[in-house]
Amino acid sequence: MSQITSSRKLDHIRVCLERAVECENHSFDDLSFVHKALPELDWSEIDCSTSFLGRKVSAPIMISAMTGGHTETKEINANLALAAQEIGIAVAVGSQRAALEDPTLEDTFSVVRDCAPGVPIVGNIGAVQLSRHGPEILDRVAEMIEADAVAIHLNYLQECIQPEGEVEACGVLEAIRSAADSSHPLIVKETGAGICYEEASALVKAGIGIIDVAGCGGTSWSAVEAFRAEERGDLESQEIGELFRCWGMPTPASLVECLASGAEAISSGGVRSGLDVARSVALGASVAGVALPLLAAATRGHESVASQLRSYIRALRITMLLTGSASISQLQGAPLLILGRTREILEQRGFNTRRFSVRRELSR
Template identity: 45%
Template sequence: MVREQHSTSSRKLDHLRICLEQNIERGDPGFSDVRLVHDALPECDLDFIDTTVEFLGHTCASPLFIAGMTGGHPGTKEVNCALARSADRFGLGMGVGSQRAALENPDLEDTFSIVREEAPKAFLVANIGAVQLRDHGSEWAERAVAMIDADAIAVHLNFLQEAVQPEGDHDARGCLAAIRDLCDGFRVPVIVKETGSGIAAGTARLLWEAGADAIDIGGWGGTSWAAVEGLRTVPEPPVSGKPGHPALSVVFEAWGLPTVTSLIEVAGTGGPIIATGGIRNGIDMAKAIALGADLCGVALPLLRPAMQGEDELFRTVTAFADELRVALFLSGA
């Protein structure tokens, strides 16, 4: 177990380093194919555009959602601290990265709990993997929520990443039942999220029927976790295509539903939607909202400025907010 804990924590630092140092974006999320109708006579005041949104009983100042990124290694604490301060300052919702490492090793809990300390009033979302939920049940979910005093919990589906990862969990059986069990009376809302391959309408309906309170579609076209795993995997010459072999990761970098496709698939099938995957500016946010999203998750475009300091992060968040307001103004929203 000690070795497994070390491995989980080390992976978190590997992932952070690769995301900061390498080109890990792949594909087109589809926003370039969507055009908002320009309103030449908007009859509204740009200065009074209200971007406030209600989500799962909480009020956020903007649909911009700081998507779950990191945590679980001492080197990630400052990143979560900066992101949380941004959430607090701008009234944004925020998720954290997978809490598995801290659930295995409580010494790492402070890399996550810092977010509530720095954002006492923010809408915060805990994060646990579907496989870990299946294996450990609601006890781990409860611990994840308590760790950051979360307002909701995300159960992440990352089976592409697991399939190409040497240490990955390759058995997906029983995860839907585990989600159903968690949704039955859990004390905070349950969000089910993909991590870069998208969710189709059929899967969304299964999740709504299981009791999910919201879905984060996590579409293809932004950060590719297949690419990340390919960059951190040491080549193994014996068998090309072996699970965890870099060649396998490269082939599957193009796997998944683009964000726009997934959003169109899921919109109207049930409850609230978070659109995540390749959202790179406020116009993308406006397009996602027009297609049915309630919140717009952004990760990599905030992670990199967060490493440069709070001022740069705050400038980036402000740019997203300004771009969204202008897009809403010019479309007469």
């Protein structure tokens, strides 16, 4: 079993590096800041630092969960962690299930703490594993990497498409509820299909304080599984995977929905620039997570990851200048127009989008 889990990890990385696995809708483009022609702010005054999981970070950006669990992924994790440490931002590891099944793989995850001693690190395990093995596994997951928090991932879209898929979805909320008083802060995250208000409210009621929306608009796990199906000649799964490529709640809409539940929210799924990070912050996210764009960079080396992150931070700072925001809390109040499909979705769902378009008091 552990070998299957481990080699599937490599398969996923190869497909993500070689094929076009993203959903084409980039919903962040529905969000426009109101340009401030007289910002009355010097570049040197801009401070994009913030705090996340109780630690100071240099920017509201995190490297989202991707890998570990196969010897060949250790270097990727090391490069992501070295860049996170250099820049001073949070980093997450991929599902630690493989290392629970085979402890010799633990170093493919613990390398992240070795390389990034000073930043928040987020562990990762599937909700299905939590439900099957109980909350005790969270201690092992957290201790393996000295995690600041553990993310429990939901990925039923992918499970439905992949042949090895585990589609028992009953009892997961109860498992999350019984884990919520664990000694480690917990995050519940999707993996590219988003989380809506009703689910977010149920999670908050179950004791979860932080939700990573991982919405639709970036990496599509349905597309990844479609490509894997194509490679093994499984035409039906390939077609179904393509059919569901853009299934889910787009990230910006999901963010508004999750924040309305009272949760702290991480924006991820299709965050592709520092401008998207700024848009996420203005909607109310604590940090914005990036996965796929950093994967190719991580195969080249940590400097390549760091250089990409610096470019995100530069675009974030430009947006802060052009909205007259000297700090992240000021950016949270910057007027943001919600247009197009995102506005339609939110209005259909009963949310007032106009409250973002005027300078807001920072009551959220």
